[in-house]
Amino acid sequence: MNLDDFSDLIERPDGGVRRDAEERRERLIVPPGALGRLDELGEWLSAAQQSVPVRAVEQPRVVLFAADHGVAELDVSGRAAGTTHELVRAALDGASPVAVLARRFAVPLRVVDAGVDCDPELLPESVVRHRVRRGSGRIDIEDALTAEETERAVRLGMAIADEEADSGTDLVVLGDLSVGGTTAAATLVAALCGTDASVVTGRGGAGIDDLAWMRKCAAIRDALRRARPVLGDQLELLATVGGADLAAMTGFLLQSAVRRMPVILDGVVGAACALVAQRAAFRAPDWWLAGQVSGEPAQSKALDRMALTPLLDHGVTVGEGTGALLALPLVQAAAALAAELPERTPVAAEEDAEGPSETPDADDVKVLDAT
Numbered sequence: 001m002n003l004d005d006f007s008d009l010i011e012r013p014d015g016g017v018r019r020d021a022e023e024r025r026e027r028l029i030v031p032p033g034a035l036g037r038l039d040e041l042g043e044w045l046s047a048a049q050q051s052v053p054v055r056a057v058e059q060p061r062v063v064l065f066a067a068d069h070g071v072a073e074l075d076v077s078g079r080a081a082g083t084t085h086e087l088v089r090a091a092l093d094g095a096s097p098v099a100v101l102a103r104r105f106a107v108p109l110r111v112v113d114a115g116v117d118c119d120p121e122l123l124p125e126s127v128v129r130h131r132v133r134r135g136s137g138r139i140d141i142e143d144a145l146t147a148e149e150t151e152r153a154v155r156l157g158m159a160i161a162d163e164e165a166d167s168g169t170d171l172v173v174l175g176d177l178s179v180g181g182t183t184a185a186a187t188l189v190a191a192l193c194g195t196d197a198s199v200v201t202g203r204g205g206a207g208i209d210d211l212a213w214m215r216k217c218a219a220i221r222d223a224l225r226r227a228r229p230v231l232g233d234q235l236e237l238l239a240t241v242g243g244a245d246l247a248a249m250t251g252f253l254l255q256s257a258v259r260r261m262p263v264i265l266d267g268v269v270g271a272a273c274a275l276v277a278q279r280a281a282f283r284a285p286d287w288w289l290a291g292q293v294s295g296e297p298a299q300s301k302a303l304d305r306m307a308l309t310p311l312l313d314h315g316v317t318v319g320e321g322t323g324a325l326l327a328l329p330l331v332q333a334a335a336a337l338a339a340e341l342p343e344r345t346p347v348a349a350e351e352d353a354e355g356p357s358e359t360p361d362a363d364d365v366k367v368l369d370a371t
Helices: 003-009 017-025 037-047 070-074 083-094 096-107 147-166 181-194 210-230 233-242 244-258 268-280 298-305 322-340 346-354 361-370
Strands: 060-068 107-114 172-180 262-266 288-290
Touching: 003 017, 003 233, 003 244, 003 268, 017 037, 017 322, 017 361, 037 322, 060 083, 060 147, 060 244, 060 262, 070 181, 070 210, 083 096, 083 172, 083 298, 096 107, 107 147, 107 244, 107 262, 147 233, 147 244, 172 181, 172 244, 172 268, 172 322, 181 210, 181 233, 181 244, 181 298, 233 244, 233 268, 244 268, 262 268, 268 298, 298 322, 298 346
Parallel strands: 060 107, 060 172, 172 262, 262 288
Antiparallel strands: none
16 A cells, blocks of 8 residues: 555545636625635535535534554553543443534534454444554554554545445544544654654643643654654554554545545644645645644644644634534535525626716705705
8 A cells, every 4th residue: 555646546626616616606695705714615615516506514424533542651641541442432422522512413423443442342343343453552662553554544544434425424524532642643743744742742632731741742752753764654654653543544534535525624633644644645635624723732733734724713622523523513604605695686796896886866966956
């Protein structure tokens, strides 16, 4: 497998359709610019769908990739190492923030176990059947995955993307369930952006104190030393300092772009995978939206590199796809407005194009008559 092959498979959203959507926007009764970024979102969706007017987003889906990371053994997370299965169980039981919102918004939620470190019997067979391995290696001292496991994980993500596209999913909210995942993600971002560990080290979704932050920074520093020699090969980079969930999400993002299926990214883990995917296929980011600002410095670094501007900034740090799901109604609103607002009448449009009429109104005539 060579991820660079995706560069020839991925095309940008249709530029001609986007221009048609922009021209239609000029004819709507609401003045251009009055809807702010919603105009841009509607036009982006039109290009992605190759449809003017844009179609409603009717079959969105939340997809969460789950895995444990060996680096969590260093107490770099607000959660205990090896407890990702508890996050998965909460999501499946409807007891996590993303599950509550998914239920409220009537959006199906899917969890994919790529590398959770627990007995398979603890989770439903439909979740664990894709598992690549139990947990990952400690990236500060060993590889996260073998080369074979990395390829399996990437292909898993590709297969999930194909399943979603084939089932009619028209937009994916992508997130992760992991313990230690932000440490691996920050390492990938630092390696790809050429920055130091301290620049990308955040406090994670669960929050950590200053001592844990220093441990996390040291772990990223050590992992970076192992990452830099393999920067020329995306698969080897994911094997060295990634993880099963990160590799699967990278494959998912690339294949989603091949299938012309838009994706809303959530936090730093999704941003790191997107950055790896962009390295393989430079057109791929045109199919993604950044859902929210997570507060992780590595996310900001990655999004800036990909020229993706987050839709929301509400201080949501919980992760798990929550912030990206909060952005979904905004995207749906943009599609509804672009599709359903009426166009101006030809007379009104012609008057707007010609400028204000010079014919005096009735009051003006009376004044002229009186003089």
